Amino acid sequence: MSELNATQIFYHEGTVTRDERAKLLKQSGATLWFTGLSGSGKSTIAVALEQVLIARGHAAYTLDGDNIRFGLNAGPKILMDTRKYSEESAKKFGLAFSAADREENIRRIGEVSKLFADSGLFALTSFISPYRKDRDAARAIHADNKAGAIPFIEVFVNTPIGTCEERDPKGLYKQARAAVAAGKGMGFTGVDDPYEPPLNPELTFDAATQTVQEGVAMIINYLQSKGLVRS
């Protein structure tokens, strides 16, 4: 292991630019925002796309329930029990399911995906994100960037609710229907809470007629057409 000498260090005034990052990574980054009902196949296609991007030499990272729900956007109970944060901050900032909490959930994901895309990576987000206003806010913060707009590509995973409910991989539709039948409700998207489909998504994946492979190919072709990935 060679000792690095201080005289071998060279740096310039100011922060690293997006161009410098892009030169190193051979890509400038973008956010691919997958939206659709529970069980629509968002994660399946996001994970497949991430694999294909990485296999093609492109750096990518997926933000999804697994790495967000128990971390950045954890609920008060998780924050108090497992991370030993103060009860005050856990209760004040932990995310539950009120309208304001859902808005904040998507806002934080929008901000973090923007940071990843700014770093030069492809940020893939896989969340239901049912409200148009919240998705549009995520889009707006990508556009509103001092050093120039960061590409934001909304991918509508348009699987009919009948198909999603038939799949019901986590049994959530069954729970939601039972809750509604018992007169309680649980604010579940597509059952007793609305899903607002995108009006102008960059891409739409139709799980009823397209395979995951076809969906990934469609996205890669789109990224190529925009000069965001190599041919």
Next chain:
Amino acid sequence: MSELNATQIFYHEGTVTRDERAKLLKQSGATLWFTGLSGSGKSTIAVALEQVLIARGHAAYTLDGDNIRFGLNAGPKILMDTRKYSEESAKKFGLAFSAADREENIRRIGEVSKLFADSGLFALTSFISPYRKDRDAARAIHADNKAGAIPFIEVFVNTPIGTCEERDPKGLYKQARAAVAAGKGMGFTGVDDPYEPPLNPELTFDAATQTVQEGVAMIINYLQSKGLVRS
């Protein structure tokens, strides 16, 4: 521009692993957590390190006030005025300066730096982060990772408060002293709020005796000794 055919797409079951990312980026990532007083030179050394890492072919990204304070951790006013979020969520989740808000500020930065380091990048964080408990919580969430601990390297930027106050690049010490003299106080670290120095930082940079070049060389040598960057 070649059309990508769906048959050229290959993916496997399961998510992309840290090893697959590391193979692509030729690095596995880590968080470098800079802590120290206002005016201690945290950002100067973080920016210089980021430049040197990138010049050496290593992907890195700095989280600092510039990209966090007006985004992920914005205050209620910014959220309402510039991003058009609902008043309810902006007031509920925007970060001000109470003890709970400061804890949450560092918690979110800890979670986001962990995501970046998990993606394979070097995440550099440049925040005063004055409380030991909050920095230790950030360290703990890096250790507590399903797929194995993510390296967390605490760099104590140990510049004497006299030097920081003499520099006072943003005039903040002056403001804080005036506020205290007027009997109001503003909870400013080192003036009327404590800075708790790290007990066991991986690295200490002493701005009184080391140049920025020497500090960066020290950090690069440390990363080499841990096998985190190439020689």
